[in-house]
Amino acid sequence: MLDIKWIRDNADALDAALEKRGAGPLAGTLIDLDERRRAVIQKAQDMQSRRNAASREIGAAMAAKNFGLAEKLKAEVAEIKTLLPAAEEEERQVTAELNDALSRIPNIPLDDVPFGRDEADNVEARRVGEKPAWNHRPLEHYEIGEALGWMDFEAAAKIAGSRFTVLKGQLARLERALGQFMIDLHTGEHGYTEVHAPLLVRDDAMYGTGQLPKFSEDLFRTTDGRWLIPTAEVSLTNLVREEILDQEKLPLRFVALTPCFRSEAGSAGRDTRGMLRQHQFMKCELVSITDAESSIAEHERMTACAEEVLKRLGLHYRVVTLCTGDMGFGARKTYDIEVWLPGQDTYREISSCSVCGDFQARRMNARYRGKDDKATTFVHTLNGSGVAVGRALIAVMENYLNADGTVTVPDALAPYMGGLKTIGKAG
Incomplete structure (x- = not known):
C-alpha cells in the first residue's frame, strides 16, 4: 500500500508510474478522498471540542447561579452527543473508502525497470x-x-x-x-x-x-x-x-x-x-x-x-x-x-x-x-x-x-x- 502523504506530495509521480503500468491517473481521486476524510475528521474533532468546552461552561454557569445559561448549555451538549455518532460513522466510512482505494493501487516501479506493456x-x-x-x-x-x-x-x-x-x-x-x-x-x-x-x-x-x-x-x-x-x-x-x-x-x-x-x-x-x-x-x-x-x-x-x-x-x-x-x-x-x-x-x-x-x-x-x-x-x-x-x-x-x-x-x-x-x- 502506498502512503497517502507521499501521494499528496508526489501526485504527478504516482500518475506517471501508473501510466507505465498501463493504468489511468488516480492521484486526483485519492487526494479528493483524503480531503473528504480530513474534513470529516475535523468536523468530529470540532464537535468533541465544543462538547468539552460546553461541559466546562455548564459548571461555571451553575457556580454563577446562571441556571438559564446552564440549561441552554446542557441542551447543546445533549444535541452534540446525538450528532457525534453519525459524524464518527461518516469518518469511519470515508476512511474505509480511502483505504480500499489505496489497497487496489499497484506498487511504484523502480527507476531502472524497463517500460513496456507485456x-x-x-x-x-x-x-x-x-x-x-x-x-x-x-x-x-x-x-x-x-x-x-x-x-x-x-x-x-x-x-x-x-x-x-x-x-x-x-x-x-x-x-x-x-x-x-x-x-x-x-x-x-x-x-x-x-x-x-x-x-x-x-x-x-x-x-x-x-x-x-x-x-x-x-x-x-x-x-x-x-x-x-x-x-x-x-x-x-x-x-x-x-x-x-x-x-x-x-x-x-x-x-x-x-x-x-x-x-x-x-x-x-x-x-x-x-x-x-x-x-x-x-x-x-x-x-x-x-x-x-x-x-x-x-x-x-x-x-x-x-x-x-x-x-x-x-x-x-x-x-x-x-x-x-x-x-x-x-x-x-x-x-x-x-x-x-x-x-x-x-x-x-x-x-x-x-x-x-x-x-x-x-x-x-x-x-x-x-x-x-x-x-x-x-x-x-x-x-x-x-x-x-x-x-x-x-x-x-x-x-x-x-x-x-x-x-x-x-x-x-x-x-x-x-x-x-x-x-x-x-x-
Missing part, C-alpha cells in the same frame, strides 16, 4: 549454461511421464478434475528429491531459516501481501472463511506483521517447502496439457525482511540463490527483468528466471524474485527500529521462488531425457534417490 517487452539480463545437444527427438514432460507409466492425468481428473496430476513411483520420488534438495541448499548454504507454516490463512494475511482485495478470484476459500495459500510468501511474510524488529537483527531470511493452491481463473485455455499450470503444486519459497538500505542488494542475492538451484541441476536458463506492464501488483522490480524446456522449444518461468519496498509492510504494519533511534521505519520485503518444484521436475524430465525414453537423475539429486540413477518404465 511480456514481449521484458529485457533479458543473461543466459547461463547450454541447451542439451541430442540426436534424439525432444518430448514434452507429459509424453515422457505417461510413456514411463509414472504420470497419470486421467486418475487425477477422476479424483479432482482438470489441472491436477498424479505422480507415482520413481517420478513421485524425483519430485520429493527436488524439494528436499532445494530446502537443504537454501538452509545449509544460503542462510535461510526453514519454516513450517500454515497453509490456511485469514483475510488479514492475504491482505498483508496484496492478494486481497484485488485478486480474490485467483484464490481458493474454505467454508470457514480462511484461504488456501497461493504461495508460502503469504505465511512467511506475515510472520513479521504488527511487529517492531531490531534493525541489527535484519535481514531475516525464511524458506518453506509447501503445497500452493491457485484457481488459475485468468488462464483458461492456457497450458491445459500436462502439469505446467496446476491448481495444486509444490514450491520452495524464499522471503527476506530487510531494512530500507539493504533491499536492493538483497534482491540480487535472492535471485542468485534461486539461480544456484538450476546451476546445481545442470539446467540451462535465462534471467529477464520484467517490464512495468508485466510486473506483479506488489513488486517494485522483478527478475524472472526462465528454464529451457526442449519439449516446448522455449523458455518457461521457474522462479520470480521481487523486491517490494515497504509496500507490503504498510499493509502489515511491520516496522524496525535502529539501535539509537526513537522512531520506527517500515521494513522492506522480498519474495522469490527457490524454485517451483513441479516446473523443476518438468525441466529435469525434458533436459535429461534419453533416447530410450528413460530419464537420467541429475548428480545433485543422487543423495535423495536411494541409489536410483535413471527413471525407467513402471514394471
Whole structure:
C-alpha cells in the first residue's frame, strides 16, 4: 500500500508510474478522498471540542447561579452527543473508502525497470549454461511421464478434475528429491531459516501481501472463511506483521517447502496439457525482511540463490527483468528466471524474485527500529521462488531425457534417490 502523504506530495509521480503500468491517473481521486476524510475528521474533532468546552461552561454557569445559561448549555451538549455518532460513522466510512482505494493501487516501479506493456517487452539480463545437444527427438514432460507409466492425468481428473496430476513411483520420488534438495541448499548454504507454516490463512494475511482485495478470484476459500495459500510468501511474510524488529537483527531470511493452491481463473485455455499450470503444486519459497538500505542488494542475492538451484541441476536458463506492464501488483522490480524446456522449444518461468519496498509492510504494519533511534521505519520485503518444484521436475524430465525414453537423475539429486540413477518404465 502506498502512503497517502507521499501521494499528496508526489501526485504527478504516482500518475506517471501508473501510466507505465498501463493504468489511468488516480492521484486526483485519492487526494479528493483524503480531503473528504480530513474534513470529516475535523468536523468530529470540532464537535468533541465544543462538547468539552460546553461541559466546562455548564459548571461555571451553575457556580454563577446562571441556571438559564446552564440549561441552554446542557441542551447543546445533549444535541452534540446525538450528532457525534453519525459524524464518527461518516469518518469511519470515508476512511474505509480511502483505504480500499489505496489497497487496489499497484506498487511504484523502480527507476531502472524497463517500460513496456507485456511480456514481449521484458529485457533479458543473461543466459547461463547450454541447451542439451541430442540426436534424439525432444518430448514434452507429459509424453515422457505417461510413456514411463509414472504420470497419470486421467486418475487425477477422476479424483479432482482438470489441472491436477498424479505422480507415482520413481517420478513421485524425483519430485520429493527436488524439494528436499532445494530446502537443504537454501538452509545449509544460503542462510535461510526453514519454516513450517500454515497453509490456511485469514483475510488479514492475504491482505498483508496484496492478494486481497484485488485478486480474490485467483484464490481458493474454505467454508470457514480462511484461504488456501497461493504461495508460502503469504505465511512467511506475515510472520513479521504488527511487529517492531531490531534493525541489527535484519535481514531475516525464511524458506518453506509447501503445497500452493491457485484457481488459475485468468488462464483458461492456457497450458491445459500436462502439469505446467496446476491448481495444486509444490514450491520452495524464499522471503527476506530487510531494512530500507539493504533491499536492493538483497534482491540480487535472492535471485542468485534461486539461480544456484538450476546451476546445481545442470539446467540451462535465462534471467529477464520484467517490464512495468508485466510486473506483479506488489513488486517494485522483478527478475524472472526462465528454464529451457526442449519439449516446448522455449523458455518457461521457474522462479520470480521481487523486491517490494515497504509496500507490503504498510499493509502489515511491520516496522524496525535502529539501535539509537526513537522512531520506527517500515521494513522492506522480498519474495522469490527457490524454485517451483513441479516446473523443476518438468525441466529435469525434458533436459535429461534419453533416447530410450528413460530419464537420467541429475548428480545433485543422487543423495535423495536411494541409489536410483535413471527413471525407467513402471514394471
